[in-house]
Amino acid sequence: MYLINSVQVEKKDFIIPVENMGVWRGDGVFEAIKIHDGYPFAIDLHIERLARSCSKVFFENIDYEKIKDDIIFIANEHEDGYVRTLILRSEQNSHDIFCFYQPPISISQEFSLQTQKAFWQSGGDYDLESTFNIGTKSTSYGMNISHTRAAEQDGFTDALLVNKDEIILEGPTFTFGWINNNKIYVPDLKLGILDSITRKYLIKFGVEKKLTVLEDRIKISDLDEIDACFVLSTAKHAVPVFKINEIEYSDHDLITEIQNVFTEQIRTERTN
Ligand SMILES: Cc1ncc(COP(=O)(O)O)c(C=O)c1O
Numbered sequence: 361m362y363l364i365n366s367v368q369v370e371k372k373d374f375i376i377p378v379e380n381m382g383v384w385r386g387d388g389v390f391e392a393i394k395i396h397d398g399y400p401f402a403i404d405l406h407i408e409r410l411a412r413s414c415s416k417v418f419f420e421n422i423d424y425e426k427i428k429d430d431i432i433f434i435a436n437e438h439e440d441g442y443v444r445t446l447i448l449r450s451e452q453n454s455h456d457i458f459c460f461y462q463p464p465i466s467i468s469q470e471f472s473l474q475t476q477k478a479f480w481q482s483g484g485d486y487d488l489e490s491t492f493n494i495g496t497k498s499t500s501y502g503m504n505i506s507h508t509r510a511a512e513q514d515g516f517t518d519a520l521l522v523n524k525d526e527i528i529l530e531g532p533t534f535t536f537g538w539i540n541n542n543k544i545y546v547p548d549l550k551l552g553i554l555d556s557i558t559r560k561y562l563i564k565f566g567v568e569k570k571l572t573v574l575e576d577r578i579k580i581s582d583l584d585e586i587d588a589c590f591v592l593s594t595a596k597h598a599v600p601v602f603k604i605n606e607i608e609y610s611d612h613d614l615i616t617e618i619q620n621v622f623t624e625q626i627r628t629e630r631t632n
Pocket residue numbers: 504530531532533534535554555556557558559592593594595
């Protein structure tokens with residue numbers, strides 16, 4: 361199912377000119393929403409982040425209610441998979457909104473990660489209020505994907521991005537979390553990482569579901585001290601990492617617990 365500016369089109373017409381700024385400058389923003397039996401999980405948080413991203417990159421006059429309706433419309437037609445929404449700057453300095461269904465993708469159930477310095481990643485102590493475009497979910501993903509490819513070439517599932525001081529940031533398309541002494545940790549947002557929806561949920565679970573979830577920082581040199589670690593995203597509700605570089609990890613009950621809490625959360629939200 362394909363929509364351009366809320367109008368349904370055939371796949372053959374779901375196209376944009378190369379001159380579109382989204383194509384040659386990555387001048388756009390996007391969201392990916394997971395469908396669970398026709399239900400678009402966390403849609404309001406995704407719409408909120410989309411609106412934040414739009415305002416950070418100066419897209420104006422966007423009808424978010426309409427986008428939400430489009431996402432629900434597509435999601436309702438499918439059991440599983442994703443709805444993707446992209447807003448791209450057109451040649452005339454206006455924008456177009458693309459919304460489409462993406463079938464389920466196969467995701468490794470065990471991750472091996474290779475740490476890689478992401479020179480272009482902020483990774484500093486940024487003030488979230490005054491650094492205007494920090495955390496934008498922009499379509500400029502070329503650098504992220506190059507890290508994934510480099511890690512794959514070395515036989516790893518994906519990359520784990522670190523800053524110049526070797527502090528762990530995030531994956532090219534996921535949040536990283538680690539477990540130590542039965543506490544769950546995620547990196548803090550001042551590092552410039554994406555304000556991930558599933559990370560937000562995990563922190564909320566820390567408040568509501570008796571998990572201990574803390575924000576902290578960890579360096580490559582500390583990775584052999586932790587008990588377990590996992591990747592987290594809209595597509596991956598906590599997948600265990602069994603290896604980072606040469607360090608091996610086992611699965612952990614708390615990772616299963618996080619998965620269960622997500623499943624329960626989705627069930628509760630669907631029935632409300
Ligand atoms: C760079 C990056 N970090 C984290 C995430 C996880 O974000 P979310 O939980 O909103 O899917 C993503 C998801 O695409 C991402 O691209």
